[in-house]
Amino acid sequence: DAMVIQNPRYQVTQFGKPVTLSCSQTLNHNVMYWYQQKSSQAPKLLFHYYDKDFNNEADTPDNFQSRRPNTSFCFLDIRSPGLGDAAMYLCATSRTRLAGAGGANVLTFGAGSRLTVL
């Protein structure tokens, strides 16, 4: 089945130790997103790629970086995790980001990667 796969599902890291989360998709979608979701809160968009075009949200800390080496893969790098970065990180894809294109911008989410910072 076509899907969005995130690895690892659970990641424990130490304060300040870099961590990389990965996301792969078999949907051949053009857009890939990274969201941060803390307990009982709405997912917060960090950034997204439209093909190779990187779009950073204005309030995303510099500590968060992303790479998309090809259509299928996208990585979230947290350079120096702090205690406040402990959260669920959700990867999502959509065929397009155009809101007027019917359901083409419906998000397909991965299962998430839960990050714990000690």
Added chain:
Amino acid sequence: KNQVEQSPQSLIILEGKNCTLQCNYTVSPFSNLRWYKQDTGRGPVSLTIMTFSENTKSNGRYTATLDADTKQSSLHITASQLSDSASYICVVTTYNNDMRFGAGTRLTVKP
């Protein structure tokens, strides 16, 4: 202030009962509204998508309504099952491609 407000924050019902979740939004210009179901520890899964011209859309025991004039949507769950226990998230997208998430309603279905 979040432009997508959901109520209640949490809800507990008995198995077999019906319930209705609310989503009020001020986001504009409105393009579409979607309801997602998020099981604990999992990513959200789309339940329904509604555009400006649609008032009602069903997906099995889930029925979503949309009143674009009052900017309100509801998600009605019929004959609830234990597997309906999850968070339900309302997402409103504008024609500027801006997606706004509600904080979700946490539903617990008890036997």
